[in-house]
Amino acid sequence: VDIGxxxxxxxxxxxxGIVASTSVKCAGNRMDAAIVDYIKKTFNLVVGDKMAEGIKIQVGSAVSLEEELSMVIKGRDYITGLPRATEVRTNEIVRAIGRELREIVKAIKDALQETPPELAADIIDHGILMTGGSSLLRHFPELVFRRTGVKAVLAKDPLYCVVKGTGIALEHLEAYKKSIIAKR
Structure with a gap:
């Protein structure tokens, strides 16, 4: 699962080879937009995409936490237009990005449901490997496990492993040719 x-x-x-696959236009940017919308609707505070991404990284989580993190956010008051600060907490961000997380988990489930039954044991044994910058959202593998029943783990270097893998495939193009060239 590559969540970029x-x-x-x-x-x-x-x-x-790829046995089943799916792709959805829902990832980190949509989470950031959902945070921007939530902050505006909840606090009448306008924040930018960079601030939203910072909120996601600093206090965001895929699951609610008993001991929440919090941070002060700064933006422009939607009504007065003046600069203002307020505090946001983890579980607010969980609610803000809930729809996006559900869409991503649905894509994972869809691919799993397309998988031939003879591969089910391998999936249970090996689990789900999560890559991409947005996979770094706190407790994302835990959410995937809760919703699918399949263990999920972060790749060793989630930000760069797709790029590194592409580089390896290009270095050994002949060996990987059948896997990487799309069938028509």
């Missing part, structure tokens, strides 16, 4: 900025790509891979 613009898309979430899900692929079930077996013997070097």
């Amino acid at each position: 900025g613009g898309t979430t790509d899900v692929a079930i891979i077996s013997l070097g």
